[in-house]
Amino acid sequence: MAYSDKVLDHYSNPRNVGSMDKNDPNVGTGMVGAPECGDVMKLQVKVNPDTGIIEDAKFKTFGCGSAIASSSLATEMLKGKTVDEALAIKNTEIVNELALPPVKIHCSVLAEDAIKAAITNYKEKTAKEQAAVTL
Amino acid sequence: MKFPIYMDYHATTPLDARVLDAMMPFLTNKFGNAASRNHAFGWEAEEAVEKARKQIATLIGANAKEIVITSGATESNNLAIKGVAEMYAERGNHIITAATEHKATLDTCKRLEKHGYRITYLPVLASGLIDMDMLRESITDKTILISLMYANNEIGVIQPVREIGKLAKEKGVLFHTDAVQAVGKVPVNVIDDNIDLLSISGHKLYGPKGVGALYVRRKSPRVQLTAQIDGGGHERGMRSGTLNVPGIVGLGEACELCRKEMASESVRLAGLRDKLKAKLEGALDEVYINGSMESRLPHNLNISFAFVEGESLLMGINDVAVSSGSACTSATLEPSYVLKALGAGDDIAHSSIRFGLGRFTTDEEVDYVAQKVISVVQHLRELSPLYEMFKEGVDLSKVQWTAH
Ligand SMILES: Cc1ncc(COP(=O)(O)O)c(C=O)c1O
Numbered sequence: 001m002a003y004s005d006k007v008l009d010h011y012s013n014p015r016n017v018g019s020m021d022k023n024d025p026n027v028g029t030g031m032v033g034a035p036e037c038g039d040v041m042k043l044q045v046k047v048n049p050d051t052g053i054i055e056d057a058k059f060k061t062f063g064c065g066s067a068i069a070s071s072s073l074a075t076e077m078l079k080g081k082t083v084d085e086a087l088a089i090k091n092t093e094i095v096n097e098l099a100l101p102p103v104k105i106h107c108s109v110l111a112e113d114a115i116k117a118a119i120t121n122y123k124e125k126t127a128k129e130q131a132a133v134t135l
Numbered sequence: 136m137k138f139p140i141y142m143d144y145h146a147t148t149p150l151d152a153r154v155l156d157a158m159m160p161f162l163t164n165k166f167g168n169a170a171s172r173n174h175a176f177g178w179e180a181e182e183a184v185e186k187a188r189k190q191i192a193t194l195i196g197a198n199a200k201e202i203v204i205t206s207g208a209t210e211s212n213n214l215a216i217k218g219v220a221e222m223y224a225e226r227g228n229h230i231i232t233a234a235t236e237h238k239a240t241l242d243t244c245k246r247l248e249k250h251g252y253r254i255t256y257l258p259v260l261a262s263g264l265i266d267m268d269m270l271r272e273s274i275t276d277k278t279i280l281i282s283l284m285y286a287n288n289e290i291g292v293i294q295p296v297r298e299i300g301k302l303a304k305e306k307g308v309l310f311h312t313d314a315v316q317a318v319g320k321v322p323v324n325v326i327d328d329n330i331d332l333l334s335i336s337g338h339k340l341y342g343p344k345g346v347g348a349l350y351v352r353r354k355s356p357r358v359q360l361t362a363q364i365d366g367g368g369h370e371r372g373m374r375s376g377t378l379n380v381p382g383i384v385g386l387g388e389a390c391e392l393c394r395k396e397m398a399s400e401s402v403r404l405a406g407l408r409d410k411l412k413a414k415l416e417g418a419l420d421e422v423y424i425n426g427s428m429e430s431r432l433p434h435n436l437n438i439s440f441a442f443v444e445g446e447s448l449l450m451g452i453n454d455v456a457v458s459s460g461s462a463c464t465s466a467t468l469e470p471s472y473v474l475k476a477l478g479a480g481d482d483i484a485h486s487s488i489r490f491g492l493g494r495f496t497t498d499e500e501v502d503y504v505a506q507k508v509i510s511v512v513q514h515l516r517e518l519s520p521l522y523e524m525f526k527e528g529v530d531l532s533k534v535q536w537t538a539h
Binding site for chain 1: 442443444446447450451461462463470480481482485517518519520521522523531536537
């Protein structure tokens with residue numbers, strides 16, 4: 001299969017690889033996929049609690065080149081967005097940007113799921129914290 | 136070094152230049168039909184075919200009269216299995232094969248199932264070998280054929296063919312073996328191994344594509360087949376169609392070269408393969424060899440790099456031609472059924488790479504490939520959340536994954 005230049009670029013120079021402290025209250029972590037299925041994405045966001053803006057995003061992915069590229073691109077898209085804007089990101093944006101062929105669309109779906117999982121995790125954490133404060 | 140480096144010799148092999156030399160006259164001036172009995176063009180073609188038949192037979196310890204020419208091993212397997220099933224239908228309807236066979240065998244058996252035959256698909260051990268006791272217990276008075284491959288095309292594991300042949304003979308059951316990956320690479324002898332039918336493919340032993348052979352035993356027992364292609368009655372009625380003379384000449388020459396060079400070639404390739412294995416295992420943790428290392432083709436290495444997905448690894452070593460059992464590299468989007476049959480789990484299949492070395496593989500190439508694979512695996516493990524978790528001591532089998 002031939003890969004698009006953008007996929008190759010993200011594969012060779014993945015953006016924002018790494019991990020953040022998942023116990024940090026401002027960090028939301030999402031992990032989706034399964035090893036038996038051939039892809040697992042871990043995506044993390046660090047949110048500024050005052051502005052609600054995502055200041056940093058990191059990923060690690062086990063998966064094919066398109067899965068790596070999708071999650072790498074997702075971290076780029078996330079930075080600077082508010083939490084709610086992030087939730088509105090659609091997998092089709094990733095498909096278009098990376099020119100993914102039909103057999104690789106599930107990689108973009110997984111990246112969207114990872115974004116949602118990370119944001120949800122962050123929201124749950126802050127909700128809990130607020131609950132703790134109001135107690 | 137020439138790039139890309141070819142290390143996928145189980146998929147196909149390049150034509151040996153000496154084979155092309157032997158074929159060339161039959162692609163040009165010597166164009167006769169081997170079935171033309173009344174002029175020199177025909178005689179010349181027939182003579183060339185008979186010489187090739189002898190070369191093919193000699194490589195496997197058979198008689199030239201026992202070689203039926205086909206278009207390749209897919210056809211040979213079809214002819215052997217369907218031909219026996221039809222011919223011996225009155226004697227029984229049960230065939231035994233294994234889960235790790237090539238699709239040319241499995242899908243042929245599946246078709247027969249639709250026509251009322253009963254097929255036993257033997258599981259394999261973690262080594263990739265069949266369990267001889269299980270085979271023995273599977274044989275019933277309705278069993279007419281055992282079809283088990285000599286060596287597997289993915290993991291290179293060599294089945295206990297001699298024992299299987301002996302058992303089949305004892306029980307009066309015919310034994311077919313798909314020996315595509317073994318013939319010309321390791322010594323194969325149809326007499327010593329009690330093989331009744333054996334499939335060969337030209338393009339797997341440095342011959343041309345689109346030509347193959349089926350060995351059909353002529354005595355003790357005399358095996359009969361129902362033809363699957365009807366026509367002019369060529370190949371003693373077992374396979375009609377004008378003979379592919381240049382292809383057959385090429386197959387013959389390829390067999391002769393293998394016979395002469397196999398001993399030294401297999402030692403050389405085993406040395407290179409072992410070096411590749413040692414380098415990879417020396418530099419990387421968590422690598423797993425798929426299938427038995429003891430009973431294996433000398434030029435095969437099938438290895439899984441845990442926590443790294445196969446297709447992404449292939450992408451990183453894009454100047455090296457190898458293949459992977461990862462779902463992402465297969466047309467069906469399923470991980471390799473052969474690796475799954477070993478019972479190691481789908482994740483091991485997703486992380487597997489098959490290296491197939493061959494006649495034109497050099498020492499330098501092996502060094503380059505080893506180095507490249509090591510650096511790409513390291514890069515991908517930096518990216519791998521699974522490797523990170525493993526390093527943190529997380530038991531990945533206990534994690535609740537969100538399968539999709
Ligand atoms: C074990 C085995 N059997 C059968 C075949 C089919 O051979 P052919 O390509 O000659 O039809 C192959 C090759 O793909 C093979 O590896």
